Amino acid sequence: MKSEQTRDLIRTTALRSFREQGFDATTMRSIASQSGVSLGNAYYYFPTKNHLVQELYLEVQQAHRAAAEPALAAASDLTERLGVVFRTGLAQLAPFRDYASGFLTAMVAADSPLNPMSPESAPAREIVVGLFRDALAGARRALPVEFEARMPHALWLAYLLLCLYWSYDRSPGQRSTQRLLDQGLALLKAALPLLRTPVLRAPLRRLLDLVGELGA
Amino acid sequence: MKSEQTRDLIRTTALRSFREQGFDATTMRSIASQSGVSLGNAYYYFPTKNHLVQELYLEVQQAHRAAAEPALAAASDLTERLGVVFRTGLAQLAPFRDYASGFLTAMVAADSPLNPMSPESAPAREIVVGLFRDALAGARRALPVEFEARMPHALWLAYLLLCLYWSYDRSPGQRSTQRLLDQGLALLKAALPLLRTPVLRAPLRRLLDLVGELGA
DNA sequence: CCTAGTTTTTGAACATGTTCAAAACGACGA
């Protein structure tokens, strides 16, 4: 009970090291020794290295929300508001660009707690899904009603894909990712009126239902 | 020179084990001992465990082509032809469903030879991109000309995303993936006429250009 | 048939994530 301190010490050391050295170079042994603690002790508090990354993951999403909410207040156009959420999210990831590969590897396994769709990631996931919900809710012109329920979740998935692109983007300053986002939003804006035609609306709704099964 | 046999023995043993036991359970030591060879010897022929998976990867894509080409000959509608390529591809992956996670993990790292976008994966990649090129070329009604160059590559990426969905799909028999594909093709079919309107064509072309940067 | 050089093969070693039995510690009732 007392030594909640130890847990926090390990957590803090690990998160600093993740930021400064990346996932691979941050070794459980280095975390332990930098914390002045034995290797086994780190495992007493965190069952897995991935569980330590989870803490980082949550911290990043919280920073995302802190950055997005004020910026959202200043935008009223739908695609503009979505752009805010996407862009502030990418901004949080920027420091990790060099180590993206290592983190990505730990995140894709279906049974990893780090998988964005895992139950363990639910708190972090809810933050971002919530941001997209807010972005939609506060927009001047709303979406067709039948999309509103599924859309935040689908946008979150789109955000994950954008992050995937970002992690592979080798253009200087990840300019390509920025442009992909801009062009994607432009396409959405142009396509928005067409979504009201029944021809597109029906298959699109079914598509959203299926996509929604991920991380439900 | 002579002992090309050894290389083949190791390769064969490894591929069989990958199919039967999956990626994680197939250990470099088990490959070596089942081949009646020392651990170090396996590394003499394959610099990395991932390089062994690469052999499997290529074999799977070749089977994909072998399954797709005859089926393509019987279809003339564009979306139908695309469906053939998608479906025959998924069929090759079915045996690996239980181990998808392990393979996926090895594939996402940007610097892994197993990454579908890596230069090492080029031969396997070209097979599938080529299938999509054929599917487009033989269709009754063609796409707008300006899309033709980028489209096969973009479809290959869409195929990768479908595989990603498939690997997370926990529905019995991966029915959800089947339906996602069906609905996606239905949406494409419905949207196809709209792609000729300049309002959509311009941002879509720019999007395709950016997407094309992956694995180029 | 010997020797020198090249190709193959081996086995030990290392780093890392993870597990676990045992030791150290700490609080608390007798």
Add this chain to the structure above:
DNA sequence: TCGTCGTTTTGAACATGTTCAAAAACTAGG
């Protein structure tokens, strides 16, 4: 103060991917 029980901490151990120096097998050239 002592002993006991639960919590914390430790260090050794294991499996795995990978590296490497040295041994073995092989191939020519004389």
